[in-house]
Amino acid sequence: MRVHVADHPLVAHKLTTLRDENTDSPTFRRLADELVTLLAYEATRDVRVQQVEVRTPVATATGVRLSSPKPLVVPILRAGLGMLDGMVRLLPTAEVGFLGMVRDEQTLTATTYATRLPEDLSGRQCYVLDPMLATGGTLAAAIRFLVDRGADDITAICLLSAPEGIAHLEAELDDLHVPVSVVTAAVDDKLNELGYIVPGLGDAGDRLYGVV
Secondary structure (H helix, E strand, C coil), X not given: CEEEECCCHHHHHHHHHHHCCCCCHHHHHHHHHXXXXXXXHHHHHHCCEEEEEEECCCCEEEEEEECCCCCEEEEEECHHHHHHHHHHHHCCCCEECEEEEEECCCCCCEEEEEEXXXXXXXXXXXXEECCEECCXXXXXXXXXXXXXXXXXXXXXXXXXXXXXXXXXXXXXXXXXCCCEEEEECCECCEECCCCCEECCCCXXXXXXXXXX
């Protein structure tokens, strides 16, 4: 599994404001959207393309277009929805599927409660949106779900990651025979006893949408 930490001043600047407990939800949503677009630029570096020729006003030029089948963007509900606009802004022709997963706060085990995805993902590159890679259980379950349907290349985009989550993800997915990458704005210090990233930014879903 490849882990890429986006080391860029603009990424660090936006992440700092997201961490601030005084940042309100509208500002948090806007900055998360902007940060995801920056992360998506890094995450799509290996997106599949095919060579094409186009006619410019002057001559013929060789370039590339996204290959078929189109990439699939999969936000994990509910917090992943706050990352969707920033991702599809960069990949407007991508298709979007939805995966609802909930983590048991006692056992920290993730279960699936809703799906809106093609049954057959053979040959598809998938970009999974999950703001917080904390324990890693939810993301590992989501990736396995996509691979079981045939996806052959998975990139997870996370605002923040914890070392424990990365280690758990590597261990859980060790037997998969598809490339998996994680692109994140930062790897924080640790998890606390409640499974929250420290220093982190709190509950991403609550900060995006309020407490429900």
